[in-house]
Amino acid sequence: MAMGATIRVGCGAGFAADRIEPALVLAEHGSLNYLALECLGERTVALAQLRRHRDPNAGYDVLLERRMNGLLPLIKRNSIRLLTNMGAANPLAAAAKVVELARQQGIHVRVAAITGDDVLNILDLDQPTLETSEKLRSIGQIVSANAYIGIDALLPALAGGADIIIGGRIADPSLFLAPLVHHFGWALDDHDRLARGTVVGHLLECAGQLTGGYFADPGKKDVPEMARLGYPFADVDAEGSARFGKVAGTGGLISVATATEQLLYEVTDPSAYYTPDVIADFSTTNLQQIERDVIETSGARGKPRSPHLKVSVGYHAGYLGEAEIGYAGENCVARARLAAEIITERLKPHLQELRVDVVGLTALHSRTMSPEDNYCPYEARLRVAGRSLDAAHAGLIGEEVEGLYTNGPAGGGGARRSVSEQIGILSCFVPREQVVTQVTYFES
Amino acid sequence: MKRKLYELAHSRAGDKGNTTTLSVIAYRREDYELLRNKVTAAAVKEHFAGIIKGEVSRFELPHLSALQFVGREALGGGVTVTLALDAHGKCMSSALLEMEIEVDD
Helix, strand or coil, X not given: CCCCCEEEEEXXXXXXXXXXXXXXXXXXXXXXXEEEECCCXXXXXXXXXXXXXXXXXXXXXXXHHHHHXXXXXXXXXXXXXXXXXXXXXXXXXXXXXXXXXXXXXXXCCEEEEEECCECHHHCCCCCECCCCCCEHHHCCCEEEXXXXXXXXXXXXXXXXXXXXXXXXXXXXXXXHHHHHHHHHCCCCCCHHHHHHHHHHHHHHCCHHHXXXXXXXXXXXXXXXXXXXXXXXXXXXXXXXXXXXXXXXXCECCCCHHHHHHHHCCCCCCCCCEECCCCXXXXXXXXXXXXXXXXXXXECCEEECCCCEEEEEEEEEEEEEEEEEEEEECCCHHHHHHHHHHHHHHHHCCCCCEEEEEEECCCCCCCCCCCCCCCCCXXXXXXXEEEEECCHHHHHHHHHHHHHHHHHCCCCCEEEEEEEEEEEEEEEEEEEHHHCCCEEEEEEC | CEEEHHHHEECCEEEEXXXXXXXXXXXCHHHHHHHHHHCCHHHHXXXXXXXXXXXXXXXXXXXXXXXXXXXXXXXXXXXXXXXXXXXXXXXXXXXXXXXXXXXXX
């Protein structure tokens, strides 16, 4: 298929804790027009809200400074416009921080902060959650509510000449679709092109998961040089057809197989993928290998966007206590199971929810998938997890597991324990017209 | 004879709340029909008995030689509140590929 004139959009991060340097490689050698950094998960934004409650100048991504310090000179030199949701719970403070970093390096940038996704104050608490059908006001202490906002929040900042656009709960694919709509002038009711651009965004948004990350299985699905995995970019034309590649010389692999895994990743209905911008039908999307590490997509269809926006609601979900202890050698699984019985008998009266597993057998899926019942690995590690509304009860788990040193089965070693505050996430809808987004500019 | 799904297909798991998504992608286009016939929603539900507690639905994507499964009530309440070590259910892709299917010799 012949492609028309294209623009190039790259993805420099696919989650909050993602590697730092692949974005630098893209910005330096990728000939990009736009670079997007997707760094916000459901829970990440709720945790960021907690940080902002404690400190009004905090609440943006904790890696913002490290990511931006390296990127600022590169995007300036190469005229790359950057979009990110690293603003998390505080886009205004994030934009101010980026301006401060740019000043320190003597770089002039125009930064746009996108706000309006925080809907905590306008939320109807009598509506049910999408997951459990209970009313929002009964799920516990709510700490955050962020609506997934889309390209209509980003387009004014692109038109306004921002070099860097920082928002909070921007839907992942919208970070990539917005530059395409801006550049090609697609109409907001051009559903098929919006759907094709959404496919581009969905394939790029997890960064390394398109380029061989999360794919490798030695001897079966080999991926070269994963320690130097290159992150992807897409060359997109005015029809929304796209070619995906990565910087020459980086590690990784782009194939129809890697792209198929990513196309279907987290998709609950391939014919109706909901974003704030469009309902995209991936079921007709074609993937084709053009050359080594280059694939092409075409053919998605779209339907009009929903009148509602999805909202991620964070709430206090108590404390998670976890502890582990290991056993080795002959009969190690039986000793781990004896330890499990002891722990369960002692903790059951104190904790509403308790889970006890043997790592190596049941910890990942709650039972083994192997048909062999008597399989005994050389090492077995007991893992105990439980939740309580107060930290002290959650801490009992660690106390009891450590108590196995002198009171439990023979040869237990390497006990570890932790207690962590839990933020739960549930969802609801909010009418689109109630969510009013704004652009605030900062200049260094 | 029985063959492990692992030999014929690859998979990636995803999570949305308490829902898991699991792709099954044939390595060879010619195996897609076999997978479509054997790896039914009911077979996947049975394979994950006690793990996926809700409904399992299946979507067919013949042009990608792929099936997509969506399992409800599969992640112990969801990534943010589950007591499971693998909170996202990311390892469920490997669990699915442990499934054995009957193939002609």
